[in-house]
Amino acid sequence: MTGGANRHYVLAAGGTGGHLIPAFALATELERRGHHVALITDRRGAEIPGKPSFLPAHVLPAGRFGKNPLRWPGGLRAVLEGRKMALRLFDSFEPSAVVGFGGYPALPALLAATSAGIPSIVHEQNAVLGRVNRLLADRVQAIATAYPEIARLKPKHAGKVHLVGNPVRAEVLSLRDEEFPPLAEDGLLKVLVTGGSQGARVLSEIVPDGLAMLPPALRQRLQVTQQCRPEDIDAVRERYRSHDIPAELGTYFENMAARLGDAHLFIGRAGASTIAELTAVGRPAILVPLPIATDDHQAANTREVAKAGGARMIRQEKFAPKELAKQIQVLAQHPQALANAAHAAWNCGRPDAVKDLADLVEGFGGAEMMDVIRVGANTARGTTQGAPAAQGAARDKAGKPAA
Missing domain, CATH: 3.40.50.2000 (Glycogen Phosphorylase B;)
Structure with missing residues (x-):
């Protein structure tokens, strides 16, 4: 003391x-x-x-x-x-x-x-x-x-x-010194998608179709965990089923810290706590700032980590399946690219x-x-x-x- x-x-x-x-x-x-x-x-x-x-x-x-x-x-x-x-x-x-x-x-x-x-x-x-x-x-x-x-x-x-x-939760900070999850050329690519405490409808509408537009060799390696609103979850499940993409869906995940630790790529909003946790653990991200956030602060939150190379930011008005697929390929074109982005995010952590x-x-x-x-x-x-x-x-x- x-x-x-x-x-x-x-x-x-x-x-x-x-x-x-x-x-x-x-x-x-x-x-x-x-x-x-x-x-x-x-x-x-x-x-x-x-x-x-x-x-x-x-x-x-x-x-x-x-x-x-x-x-x-x-x-x-x-x-x-x-x-x-x-x-x-x-x-x-x-x-x-x-x-x-x-x-x-x-x-x-x-x-x-x-x-x-x-x-x-x-x-x-x-x-x-x-x-x-x-x-x-x-x-x-x-x-x-x-x-x-x-x-x-x-x-x-x-x-x-x-x-x-x-400051972030202790269970998240405890993951900081763990290695980025191993990712082989043909290994599972684990994607975590959340939209805050209530989920974000735009993520439910865009992410499944965006993942489906990835090249077959990349798409076939996907394993998705996505948080959805209760009223959206059935439609999202059907979208993933139609695209033949394995996905675990839920309205709330208690062990979110552990899921973040297992993930190779995060897709979601850019709230302050989200950015702090991504940089504490060191996880690459595609961030879609909430457009109605006061003073556009979520977009501002992405500036440091995006400039460092640890994340890609897509404005919601440009957040379409084709653009999402394009940005995922930039980050995940080969395992070392994701690992480099993870390290860049990690270096932004405090x-x-x-x-x-x-x-x-x-x-x-x-x-x-x-x-x-x-x-x-x-x-x-x-x-x-x-x-x-x-x-x-x-x-x-x-x-x-x-x-």
Whole structure:
């Protein structure tokens, strides 16, 4: 533990997996270091699977501010009520710092922290600074980021920026040092297809037909695992059957980490948690950003790994069977091409994200400022925090020195 005596921390996050997965990871690390942690979220967040058993969840009202101005007064009332409730929690819990992970439920807690004089930090999972984090950027003491380049981040806030990465689940991180699955010229090519927690209909419509357009020698080696919406699964099953492609379909897979570890190629959306897990494990991907994502942040999330050669990005309006087949062939034309792409993705991973974020958090509210300096040095200028660890001393997936 970095800071000495145990302390109290409050984490505040919106009620989706993208916000809560890194919050849960940080909570687990802080608890391991001997601290007490509480969570502020909305009703959805309090019920989401994966919350650590030691982590109490406090549900606060959190108003949303959409495009309709008629709803703004109600949203403001909810935020003010949530702020009052957060202040009451802070009076009894006495946190050393409050950490926000984005989403409207984080807003009341962070506003309360400012008014109570409690240090506050925000973590941005995406490559575009989210609305709530933009709103709070002036007030917080630190902005932790997952990517070297963050859009919608004002230059005046550069001094607050600390590149730490995006924490991932422990079961995913445990796969980082495993070799890329062996792939012979005539061996099975295992493809994993997911579209987020609910599946994506466009993937169900396009992927089976795209795989069917691959050259026969490649198509006959396919083994597909695909997550689908319940209402789509029968039609998808029939598509694969008509193409004579073996496919395991489901609406939810509990052992998704193990399936990612077995996969040679991933096809899916480009949410922050997805990118973090792909780069943690080192899996090549074809990414189809959600077109309605706020500020087009999913497309921005693909920039780093695509530039490195670990993924191909296809805009949804261009996502057609022929284009998918073309991009798969680019990545999978021979086993070494896939292995090279896997290594490129792996090099983009930041496996120390949760430790570096915990060090940053411990740097506020009583710890030595050396913690903040160590984590934040030069990262505001775009250097990669933890690069030596992330690059594994420049070794490839087989453990050999990289060329």
